[in-house]
Amino acid sequence: MHSTEIGDLPQVKTAAKLFSTMIYNNKNHLMASILVAGWDPIKEGSVHVIGIDGSLVELPFGVGGSGSSYIYGFTDANYKEDMTEDECKKFVTSAIALAMARDGSSGGLVRLAIIKKDEVVKETVFGKDIPTFFENL
Numbered sequence: 001m002h003s004t005e006i007g008d009l010p011q012v013k014t015a016a017k018l019f020s021t022m023i024y025n026n027k028n029h030l031m032a033s034i035l036v037a038g039w040d041p042i043k044e045g046s047v048h049v050i051g052i053d054g055s056l057v058e059l060p061f062g063v064g065g066s067g068s069s070y071i072y073g074f075t076d077a078n079y080k081e082d083m084t085e086d087e088c089k090k091f092v093t094s095a096i097a098l099a100m101a102r103d104g105s106s107g108g109l110v111r112l113a114i115i116k117k118d119e120v121v122k123e124t125v126f127g128k129d130i131p132t133f134f135e136n137l
Contacts, residue, residue, distance in 0.1 A: 016048035017057055018085035024054025035062040039115050067099025067106035074098055086133060090121070097131045 002018075016036040022032055036048040049062040060106050061079055063071060075095055083091065093110050100107040110125040 011040045012046045013048060019054040020050045020054050023050060033064055035064050037115060039117055040055055045115060067103035071095045071099050072103040093125050094131055
């Protein structure tokens with residue numbers, strides 16, 4: 001409805017705010033944290049992290065899911081601004097590989113979505129191509 005009202009796609013922060021409001025207003029029935037990422041012509045690429053309480057913050061990257069508690073140290077130590085696309089893919093794949101090594105509910109493969117101005121490129125990294133835990137040390 002918002003797209004129709006403004007005659008264009010919404011900004012990423014607008015979509016994130018809508019999710020945040022839905023979670024906050026339904027906190028007795030909906031328990032979810034959400035990562036909202038995308039590209040818009042005003043902010044370009046952005047990532048918004050919505051907490052289980054509906055809190056909303058824009059960050060350079062976000063982590064979520066059952067294995068995320070195992071990788072905060074890795075992501076803090078290895079994230080750097082202005083990474084190339086290949087560096088980003090290695091960063092994300094390595095982080096998920098570490099989560100999979102520790103979390104029994106994470107695993108099997110890594111799905112990547114590379115968000116660009118005009119397209120979203122989806123890639124899958126299958127088990128045999130996922131780095132092992134010790135390759136990440």
